[in-house]
Amino acid sequence: MLKIFVPKDKMPRWIGRIMDGARVFAPVKEGDGYRFRLVTRPDKLDFSYQNTRLSPKELVHPPAEAMFSYSLKKGDPKAGILEEIPKALGTRVVMGIRPCDAKAFQLVDVNFVTDQYMDPWWQRRRQNTVLVGLGCHEPCSTCFCTSVGSGPFDAGALDVLMTDLPEGYLLEAVTEAGRALLADAPEGAPASDTVLTEARFLAQQAEKALPRLFMLDPLREKAMTALFQEAFWEEVQFACINCGTCTFLCPTCWCFDIQDEVHQQEGVRLRLWDSCMFPLFTLHGSGHNPRNQKLQRVRQRFMHKFKYYVDKYGNGPACVGCGRCVQYCPVNIDIRRVAAMMTASCVCPT
Amino acid sequence: MHAYTEKIREAAQRLLTEKKVDAVIGFRHGTVPMMSEPVCVRHADQVHQLVWNGFCGINLANYLAKRKDRVAVTAKGCDSRNIVIHLQENQIRRDQVYILGAPCHGMVDRRKVWEFLKGREPLQVMENGSSLKVSGKGFEEVLERQAFLQDNCRICTHRNPVIYDELLGDPVPEQTDVDRYEDVRRVEAMDSEGRWRYFNDLIASCIRCYACRNACPLCYCPTCFVDESRPQWVGKTLDPTDTRTFHLLRAFHVAGRCTDCGSCERACPMSIPVRQFTKKLEKDVKELYGYEAGVVVEGRPPLDTYRPDDPQDFIK
Ligand code: SF4
Ligand code: SF4
Ligand code: SF4
Ligand code: SF4
Numbered sequence: 001m002l003k004i005f006v007p008k009d010k011m012p013r014w015i016g017r018i019m020d021g022a023r024v025f026a027p028v029k030e031g032d033g034y035r036f037r038l039v040t041r042p043d044k045l046d047f048s049y050q051n052t053r054l055s056p057k058e059l060v061h062p063p064a065e066a067m068f069s070y071s072l073k074k075g076d077p078k079a080g081i082l083e084e085i086p087k088a089l090g091t092r093v094v095m096g097i098r099p100c101d102a103k104a105f106q107l108v109d110v111n112f113v114t115d116q117y118m119d120p121w122w123q124r125r126r127q128n129t130v131l132v133g134l135g136c137h138e139p140c141s142t143c144f145c146t147s148v149g150s151g152p153f154d155a156g157a158l159d160v161l162m163t164d165l166p167e168g169y170l171l172e173a174v175t176e177a178g179r180a181l182l183a184d185a186p187e188g189a190p191a192s193d194t195v196l197t198e199a200r201f202l203a204q205q206a207e208k209a210l211p212r213l214f215m216l217d218p219l220r221e222k223a224m225t226a227l228f229q230e231a232f233w234e235e236v237q238f239a240c241i242n243c244g245t246c247t248f249l250c251p252t253c254w255c256f257d258i259q260d261e262v263h264q265q266e267g268v269r270l271r272l273w274d275s276c277m278f279p280l281f282t283l284h285g286s287g288h289n290p291r292n293q294k295l296q297r298v299r300q301r302f303m304h305k306f307k308y309y310v311d312k313y314g315n316g317p318a319c320v321g322c323g324r325c326v327q328y329c330p331v332n333i334d335i336r337r338v339a340a341m342m343t344a345s346c347v348c349p350t
Numbered sequence: 351m352h353a354y355t356e357k358i359r360e361a362a363q364r365l366l367t368e369k370k371v372d373a374v375i376g377f378r379h380g381t382v383p384m385m386s387e388p389v390c391v392r393h394a395d396q397v398h399q400l401v402w403n404g405f406c407g408i409n410l411a412n413y414l415a416k417r418k419d420r421v422a423v424t425a426k427g428c429d430s431r432n433i434v435i436h437l438q439e440n441q442i443r444r445d446q447v448y449i450l451g452a453p454c455h456g457m458v459d460r461r462k463v464w465e466f467l468k469g470r471e472p473l474q475v476m477e478n479g480s481s482l483k484v485s486g487k488g489f490e491e492v493l494e495r496q497a498f499l500q501d502n503c504r505i506c507t508h509r510n511p512v513i514y515d516e517l518l519g520d521p522v523p524e525q526t527d528v529d530r531y532e533d534v535r536r537v538e539a540m541d542s543e544g545r546w547r548y549f550n551d552l553i554a555s556c557i558r559c560y561a562c563r564n565a566c567p568l569c570y571c572p573t574c575f576v577d578e579s580r581p582q583w584v585g586k587t588l589d590p591t592d593t594r595t596f597h598l599l600r601a602f603h604v605a606g607r608c609t610d611c612g613s614c615e616r617a618c619p620m621s622i623p624v625r626q627f628t629k630k631l632e633k634d635v636k637e638l639y640g641y642e643a644g645v646v647v648e649g650r651p652p653l654d655t656y657r658p659d660d661p662q663d664f665i666k
Contacts, residue, residue: 031555032461032621048469053619054557063557064587138487141473142382239388241412243561245619259586272586275559280577330561330617331408332380332387 002179004188005195007168012042014187015095022091022130025059027052036094047096047164050140051322055251056094056101057108060125061273063248067121068269072262082269089124093181096134100145100320102157104251105131107320110313111254130177133158135199137206142323144336147213150320153203163199170199213336214343216306216317224311227303232341237298239331240277246325246333247275247301252318255281276300302338352477354402354452354518358424361450361516362397365422371448372419375410376400383475384460388413390421400424402518404477407457407500409613411567415441422448424518426457428502428611430511431644432567435607438644438651441570451514453522456496456503457612458482461621463498467491502612502625505530512645531633533626549594549627555620556593558586562624565617568604575599601627606635606653609644 006014018024019042026045027034033053039045068082105126112122136143136152145151155161159178163170170191173179182188219227247253257274260267274281277298282291291297309318319335326334362374377386378399386405390413391397402424410423411432425433430451436442463472463484476483482493496504505528510521537548560576563569576584576596584599585592608628615625635641639652 032465035555050469050471064589140471235389238390238413241561241564241617243564243617244557244559245561245617248557248559249619257586259582261582261585261587270587273557278560278577280579283579326382328619330565330613330619332382332385334381337381 001173002182003170003172003191003196004182004185005165005168005170005191006185006188010187011169012045014185015042015045017184018093018095018181022093023088024093024095025056026095036097039095045095047134049096050136050138051098051143051324052101053324053328054249055104055322055324056097057104057251057254059092059094060105060122060129061108061254061256062271063273065121065271066268067258067271070267070269071265072267073265085268087121089121089128091128091130092125093130093132095132096162097131097158098136098322099133099152099154099156099158099161100143100150100322101251102131102133103145103150103154103320104157104322106157107252107309107316107318108254110315130159130181131157132160132162132171132178132181134162134164135203135206137164137202139206139210140323140327142326143210143321144213144323145321146207146210147336147339148216148317148319148321152206152210163202165195165198165202170195214340216310216339216343219306219343220310222307224307227307227342228299230341233295233299236302236333236338236341237295240294240298240333241331242277242279242294242297243330244273244275244277245328245330246335247277248273249324249328251320251322251324252305257281276304298333302335302342305335306339306342352402354424355400357518358400358402358450359397361518362391362400362422363394365448366391366394366397370420371422374400374422375413376424376450377402377406377410380405383472384458384463402452404455404458404482404495405460406452407459407612407616408565409567409611411436412565412613414447415567415570417442417446420446420448422450424450424452425511425514426452426454426611427506427508427510427512428454428609430513431508431609432611434513434644434647435568435609435651437647449511449514449516451511451517453511453517453519454503454506454509455522456499456506456509457616458495458498459500459503459616463493466493466498500612500616501623502610502615504528506610508609508642508645513647531629534630534633537626537630549597550590552626553593553597553622554590556588556597556622557620558588558593558596559619561617561619562614562622563600565613566604567611567613568607569600575603597624597627601631604628605631606639606641606651607643608632 024039025036026039027049028037034049035052035054036056036059066085069085070082071079073079112119139152155174159175161172171182173182255274257272259270283289305318310316358376365371374391378389379401380386384405389399409429409432411429414436437444470489471486472484473486480495482495484491507525537545584595641652
C-alpha cells in the first residue's frame with residue numbers, strides 16, 4: 001500500500017485540505033488533559049499528547065445522545081410515533097488516534113453490528129469515519145497493549161498509520177479509505193528506504209519497552225464461571241467505590257441506558273452511557289437486583305473484559321491496554337494486577 | 351519507610367491476634383506513582399501489606415458506614431472527623447471502630463506534580479521528610495513537598511485526629527495562619543452573572559461518573575437522588591441543567607457535614623475543583639452557627655437541630 005513522507009511544515013496544508021472535505025477530530029488540550037474535539041484549523045492540531053483523558057469512543061458512541069423525539073398530544077396524528085432526531089453522521093477523519101483506541105472500535109463493532117441486530121448510528125459513524133492513527137514512540141508506564149494482543153504501532157484497526165519522525169511524518173495507508181486520503185497529498189513524497197527503516201526501528205523500540213504482563217490463553221480454556229467463586233475477588237473489590245470512572249474512560253466499555261425525558265406533551269428518547277459499576281445498572285423492575293453487592297459488580301467488569309467477551313465472540317479480550325482505568329481509578333484498582341490474578345489465579349499480595 | 355508504617359503493622363498484628371478487631375482498614379502500596387490503595391487486612395500474617403505515606407489521601411471513613419463487624423482504621427485528621435460524623439449519624443457505633451490516629455503532614459496532589467513535570471512521566475516518587483524525589487526517564491527532580499499538597503491540605507486546620515484510640519506519632523503543629531476562604535470570597539465578590547458563569551465553567555467537563563460523590567464518606571444514602579428512577583428526579587444527560595442540579599444538590603446535601611477532606615477532588619477524573627461548591631457552604635455554616643463539622647462528638651450539628659432562639663425568624 002501507499003507510503004508517503006510529509007515534512008512537518010507541510011502537514012498543516014495536507015490536513016487543511018482534508019478539512020475541506022470532512023470534519024476533522026483530533027486531540028486538543030483541555031484543562032490538564034487532552035480530548036478529541038472537532039478542529040477547524042490545521043494549526044490547532046497537537047500531536048504531542050500521550051493519551052487523551054476520555055477515549056475517542058465518545059465520537060462514535062456519544063455519552064448522551066437524543067435518539068428520537070415524540071409527541072403525546074391528543075389529536076396529533078403523529079402522537080406516539082418515534083421520530084429519529086437528525087444526527088451528524090457525515091464523513092469524518094480522526095487524526096492522531098492511538099492504535100489501541102482504534103482497536104477498541106473494532107472490538108466494540110461485534111457488539112453493535114451482529115447478525116441479528118444492527119445499531120444504525122454506530123454503524124454509520126464507523127463507516128464514515130477514517131482513522132489516521134499515530135504510533136506511540138513513548139508508551140506510558142501504565143500502557144500494556146502488547147499484553148492484550150495489540151501494540152504501539154498496531155495498524156490493524158487504522159486506515160492510515162502515522163509515525164512521527166524528527167523531520168516529518170511517515171504516513172502508511174492500511175485500507176482503501178486510507179489510500180484515498182494519501183493519494184491526494186501532493187505535500188508528500190514516496191517514503192524512502194531510510195525513512196522506512198527509521199520508522200521500523202522506532203516501532204520496535206517502543207514495542208520492546210512494553211512488558212508482557214500476563215498470558216490470557218489459559219483463561220480462555222477455563223469454563224466460563226470457573227473464576228466466579230475465587231477468593232481473590234474479595235480482595236480486589238474492597239477498595240472500589242463503584243464510581244463510573246473506569247468504565248466511562250474506557251474505550252471498550254459500551255454499555256448504555258435508555259431513558260425518556262418528557263416535558264408536558266413532548267418527549268425525547270435518550271441513550272446514555274451506563275456502567276456495570278452502578279447499582280442501578282442491573283436493578284430489575286421488580287426491585288430485585290442480581291448484582292446487589294459491590295463484589296458482584298467489580299467481578300462483572302473484569303470477567304466481562306477477559307472472559308465473557310472472549311467466550312462469546314471468540315475474540316478479544318475486551319481491553320486494549322490503554323491504561324486509563326489504571327491511571328484514573330481513584331483508589332488504584334489496577335486491571336493489570338487483576339488480570340494477572342485471573343490468569344494465574346494467584347493471590348499473592350504485592 | 352514512613353515511621354507510621356511500623357506502628358500500623360504492629361498495632362494491626364496485636365489487634366488481630368488479640369481478636370480485638372475482625373479487620374484492619376488501611377493502605378497498601380499502590381501500583382502507580384503517588385497512589386496508595388485502601389486495603390482490608392483480616393489476618394495477622396497479612397499485616398506487612400499495610401503502609402503509610404503521603405499518598406493516602408482517600409478518606410477511609412468511606413469504608414465504615416453500615417459495617418457490622420469491628421474494625422481498626424487508620425485515620426488522618428479529616429478521616430477522624432468523618433468518623434465523628436458517622437457516629438453522630440448512627441452509621442457505626444464507637445465500640446465497632448478502633449481508631450489508629452495519624453497526625454497528618456498533608457497529602458500529595460499528584461496533579462500538581464504532573465503539572466510541574468510538563469508531560470514528563472514520573473516513574474518513581476519518594477518522600478523524604480519535607481521533600482519529594484521524583485524521577486523518570488532521563489530526569490530527577492527534588493521538590494519541596496509542601497508546595498505539592500492537595501489544596502484542602504494546604505489550608506487544613508485539623509491535621510491531628512480529633513478522636514482516636516491510639517496515636518501513630520506525636521501530634522503535629524496545627525496550621526493557624528491559613529485563610530480558608532480566600533477563593534470563596536473571590537466568588538462571593540462577583541455579580542450574580544459572574545458567579546453563574548464561574549460555576550457553569552467549572553463543571554463544563556463533568557462526565558457524571560459520580561466519582562466525587564462515591565469517594566465521599568457522607569454519601570451513603572441507600573439510593574442517591576440522582577439514581578431515583580421511579581420517577582426520575584434529576585435528568586441524566588450532560589445538559590448543563592442536569593449536571594448543575596447534581597452538583598448543587600450534592601453540595602447542599604453535605605452542607606454542615608463536609609470536612610473538606612478533598613476526596614471528591616482527588617477522585618475526579620476530569621480534575622474538576624468540586625470543593626468550590628462545598629466550601630461556600632462550609633463557610634456559611636461556620637459564620638452562621640460557628641460550627642465546624644466533625645470536630646466534637648457531643649451535641650448535634652446545626653443543620654439537624656432546632657433551637658427556639660434561632661437567629662433566623664423564617665422558621666418560627
Ligand atoms: S474507577 Fe476504580 S473505584 Fe471507580 S468503579 Fe472503577 S474500579 Fe471501582
Ligand atoms: S479496561 Fe482499562 S486499560 Fe483496558 S481498555 Fe479499558 S480503560 Fe483501557
Ligand atoms: S485535609 Fe488535613 S487531615 Fe486531611 S489529609 Fe489533608 S492535611 Fe491531612
Ligand atoms: S467526579 Fe468529576 S466528572 Fe465525575 S461526576 Fe464528579 S465532578 Fe463530574
